Amino acid sequence: MDDQYIPALPWYRRPQRLIAIVCAVIGGLLIAFGPEMRFIIASDEAPAVLDDQMLKLPTPTVALAVVYVSGAVAAPDVYRLPLNARVIDVLQAAGGLTDQADISGLNLAALVRDGEHIRVPFAGEAVALLVADVQQTGLLDLNRASAADLEELPGVGATLAARIIERRETQGPYRSVEELREVSGIGEKLFAQIAPLVTIGP
Structure with a gap:
C-alpha cells in the first residue's frame, strides 16, 4: 500500500509554535510598556511612603x-x-x-x-524687714518698700510711688539707685533729692 500524503498542519494548530508566538507577544509588550508600568507602580506606592514619613514627624x-x-x-x-x-x-x-x-x-x-x-x-514680714533696713542703714530699700513707704520720700506721691513699684515688678528688682531715672516722672532734680535717701538691699 502506497504511503498516503499527510498535509502539514497550519501554524495556529501547532501548540509549540502557538506558545512561542504568545511568549513573543508578551515579551514585546513588556519591553515596549515596561517603563510606564514601573512608573505607575511607583506612583501608587508614593502616598504610602509619604504617609509613613508624616507619621514619623516629631511632636x-x-x-x-x-x-x-x-x-x-x-x-x-x-x-x-x-x-x-x-x-x-x-x-x-x-x-x-x-x-x-x-x-x-x-x-x-x-x-x-x-x-x-x-x-x-x-504677713508682717515685709514691714519687719523694712524697719530693720531703715534702722541699720537709715535708707529705704527700693526692692522692699511699699507704696506708702515711697510716698514718704520728698516729691513722691501716690502716682509716682505706683510707677516705682510697677517698674520693679515688670522688669525685676532694682540693681542700682540709678535705675530710678528710668521711671517716668523722675527728673534730674527729683532724683537728686531722693537718691541719698534710698538704697538697694542684698
Whole structure:
C-alpha cells in the first residue's frame, strides 16, 4: 500500500509554535510598556511612603520655665510651667497661699521667667524687714518698700510711688539707685533729692 500524503498542519494548530508566538507577544509588550508600568507602580506606592514619613514627624514640644516658689505657700518647691505662665499660675501650682501670706507686694499678673525665684512673704514680714533696713542703714530699700513707704520720700506721691513699684515688678528688682531715672516722672532734680535717701538691699 502506497504511503498516503499527510498535509502539514497550519501554524495556529501547532501548540509549540502557538506558545512561542504568545511568549513573543508578551515579551514585546513588556519591553515596549515596561517603563510606564514601573512608573505607575511607583506612583501608587508614593502616598504610602509619604504617609509613613508624616507619621514619623516629631511632636512639637512646649517650652517650660523652671521656677522656685517659697514662703507662705502650701507646697514650696521647684515647678515647671509654660513660659507664658503668670505668677498666679505658679502660686496655684504650689498649692495656693497660706493664711499668713501677704501678697500686697506681688504682681499676680506678671509673666514668670525661667530660673526665677518667687517668694511670698508672710504677713508682717515685709514691714519687719523694712524697719530693720531703715534702722541699720537709715535708707529705704527700693526692692522692699511699699507704696506708702515711697510716698514718704520728698516729691513722691501716690502716682509716682505706683510707677516705682510697677517698674520693679515688670522688669525685676532694682540693681542700682540709678535705675530710678528710668521711671517716668523722675527728673534730674527729683532724683537728686531722693537718691541719698534710698538704697538697694542684698
